[in-house]
Amino acid sequence: MLTVHHLGVSQSERIVWLCEELGIPYDLKVYPRDSETRLAPAAYKALHPTGMAPVITDGDVVLAESGAIIEYILALHGKGRLVVAPGKPGYADYLFWLHFANGTLMPSEMSNWITGSIPGSDQMWLTSIMKGRADQAYGLVEKRLGEATYLAGEEFTVADIMTVFILSTFRAFTGRTIGEFPNMRRYLALIGSRPAYQRAMAKGDPGMALLLD
Amino acid sequence: MLTVHHLGVSQSERIVWLCEELGIPYDLKVYPRDSETRLAPAAYKALHPTGMAPVITDGDVVLAESGAIIEYILALHGKGRLVVAPGKPGYADYLFWLHFANGTLMPSEMSNWITGSIPGSDQMWLTSIMKGRADQAYGLVEKRLGEATYLAGEEFTVADIMTVFILSTFRAFTGRTIGEFPNMRRYLALIGSRPAYQRAMAKGDPGMALLLD
Numbered sequence: 001m002l003t004v005h006h007l008g009v010s011q012s013e014r015i016v017w018l019c020e021e022l023g024i025p026y027d028l029k030v031y032p033r034d035s036e037t038r039l040a041p042a043a044y045k046a047l048h049p050t051g052m053a054p055v056i057t058d059g060d061v062v063l064a065e066s067g068a069i070i071e072y073i074l075a076l077h078g079k080g081r082l083v084v085a086p087g088k089p090g091y092a093d094y095l096f097w098l099h100f101a102n103g104t105l106m107p108s109e110m111s112n113w114i115t116g117s118i119p120g121s122d123q124m125w126l127t128s129i130m131k132g133r134a135d136q137a138y139g140l141v142e143k144r145l146g147e148a149t150y151l152a153g154e155e156f157t158v159a160d161i162m163t164v165f166i167l168s169t170f171r172a173f174t175g176r177t178i179g180e181f182p183n184m185r186r187y188l189a190l191i192g193s194r195p196a197y198q199r200a201m202a203k204g205d206p207g208m209a210l211l212l213d
Numbered sequence: 214m215l216t217v218h219h220l221g222v223s224q225s226e227r228i229v230w231l232c233e234e235l236g237i238p239y240d241l242k243v244y245p246r247d248s249e250t251r252l253a254p255a256a257y258k259a260l261h262p263t264g265m266a267p268v269i270t271d272g273d274v275v276l277a278e279s280g281a282i283i284e285y286i287l288a289l290h291g292k293g294r295l296v297v298a299p300g301k302p303g304y305a306d307y308l309f310w311l312h313f314a315n316g317t318l319m320p321s322e323m324s325n326w327i328t329g330s331i332p333g334s335d336q337m338w339l340t341s342i343m344k345g346r347a348d349q350a351y352g353l354v355e356k357r358l359g360e361a362t363y364l365a366g367e368e369f370t371v372a373d374i375m376t377v378f379i380l381s382t383f384r385a386f387t388g389r390t391i392g393e394f395p396n397m398r399r400y401l402a403l404i405g406s407r408p409a410y411q412r413a414m415a416k417g418d419p420g421m422a423l424l425l426d
Contacts, residue, residue: 049356064309067311068308068311068312071308072308076299086289092285095281095282100277102316103278110324111323114324114328118331118334118339124331126331140263
């Protein structure tokens with residue numbers, strides 16, 4: 001049996017959501033963050049050498065890293081769902097947005113948050129470079145969501161599951177607002193209407209306000 | 214015909230290397246960095262909306278993002294090579310290291326470099342957190358390379374192609390040294406002995422000194 005170890009308010013919401021979208025059986029273990037430090041509790045850090053969310057266990061397998069876990073679950077339980085297969089229309093778009101999430105969007109926004117949180121950093125050349133990169137990455141998502149219903153095209157895929165955490169839960173952390181991004185707001189409202197997303201968030205983070213606009 | 218657009222001294226060395234490992238036909242276009250700014254030239258930035266390396270073109274397809282391009286080329290030309298298939302021993306290890314490269318190792322080292330390059334940053338709590346994360350990520354790679362010949366196990370895979378850029382060319386940029394990491398030095402020497410790696414680097418970055426120790 002697959003066990004999803006979910007650290008509260010973290011990237012592992014993606015894995016709970018994926019399991020709900022696929023409708024597969026899984027055990028969910030929720031680990032609230034330390035109420036003072038907001039870091040992962042010791043029990044979560046002990047799960048995998050990275051000490052980071054997400055983590056799944058499946059028999060002898062202990063696996064971390066969002067992209068790896070999603071690929072693993074899809075290979076074993078996906079039956080071709082939530083992906084665009086090689087050679088199909090939109091295959092390259094699907095691959096791009098799937099990998100862009102943690103390959104560019106997340107690290108650029110993290111770097112932007114880091115440099116922007118340093119006192120006096122608005123005078124630094126590095127800050128403007130990092131802000132420019134993150135703004136560009138956000139702008140690409142907004143542009144894409146003006147061309148297509150979902151990131152890969154007209155079908156919902158795991159590219160959306162990889163990306164939505166960054167646009168919602170992580171954004172609550174960085175404080176970025178999306179008032180100027182109507183396509184992104186349309187998209188997040190659509191995501192919020194998905195029963196599987198609602199079930200996942202209710203199970204994993206029942207006390208968390210969802211940031212979908 | 215697949216065209217690999219290689220920005221000098223960049224992540225796109227991975228794609229040249231992948232094509233050489235697979236022995237597939239491809240056109241290589243090399244774009245040297247601007248000699249003053251060290252940034253990508255305008256012709257490279259114009260290839261894809263991200264403006265970032267790597268980029269490939271294949272008929273109507275224009276694709277960016279290392280992970281996406283590697284998955285695309287493997288799906289079309291891989292014939293099962295350089296991967297561990299689902300259900301085979303080591304599949305989870307393969308997936309972890311494949312996604313860890315750009316999902317954790319690269320962004321943590323980038324964040325570490327950013328915070329470490331800010332004057333007075335050695336007094337900041339954020340600096341020590343970022344240094345701790347990057348050191349941990351590097352330490353995990355070192356530990357893994359003491360357990361197995363390559364990252365996924367005893368066979369060379371694209372997990373190595375994703376990771377080596379970070380341990381070599383990107384490290385020349387950040388200045389990290391690996392004198393205390395004997396396993397990593399053993400591994401990089403082994404990588405440097407691969408004819409496909411040598412051909413790729415000679416074609417893509419003929420003037421660049423390789424940092425493999």
